[in-house]
Amino acid sequence: MLKIEAIHHIAIICSNYQDSKKFYTEILGFEIIRETYRKERDSYKLDLSLNGEYIIELFSFPSPPKRVSRPEASGLRHLAFAVSDLDGCVAELAKNLLSPEPIRTDEFTEKRFTFIADPDDLPIEFYEV
Incomplete structure (x- = not known):
């Protein structure tokens, strides 16, 4: 059996980087560890922490497809x-x-x-x- 220690991070792809950055930092209160623009992917990667622990990677990509949440779907x-x-x-x-x-x-x-x-x-x- 695997010996998993903990959840390391959660990766989220957003459709509007600025809106999601504001939501996760200004409303939910996550702290920015680092923000990286990856030119080759035309993508931002925002590393966020909660109480000093790395927890969320927020990604932006050009025109990501919408994910179904409701009605409840697999995944x-x-x-x-x-x-x-x-x-x-x-x-x-x-x-x-x-x-x-x-x-x-x-x-x-x-x-x-x-x-x-x-x-x-x-x-x-x-x-x-």
């Missing part, structure tokens, strides 16, 4: 981020003109959660821990 379903204060999270999202889904309770853990979508409609979950 990556959503990204989930742990928050300690879901009500505060929802209030902060509202300040940024984002409308989360109604808060639900996980039937197994009895923890509360909600969803929003990133600029490319990728579902983002906030899970209260």
Whole structure:
């Protein structure tokens, strides 16, 4: 059996680099580690960290095809981020003109959660821990 240590990073391809960069840094609060323009690919790569840990690679490519998220399709379903204060999270999202889904309770853990979508409609979950 493999001995996987942890998730190293999540790679996301966006359709509008500036919109997604603003969303992940200014709204969600990820910190920029480095931003690289790759001329041969006409592509940006933005390395982002959360609490000092490398977590997201945000890529831009010219005219990427749209990925189906809804109705639920095979493949990556959503990204989930742990928050300690879901009500505060929802209030902060509202300040940024984002409308989360109604808060639900996980039937197994009895923890509360909600969803929003990133600029490319990728579902983002906030899970209260």
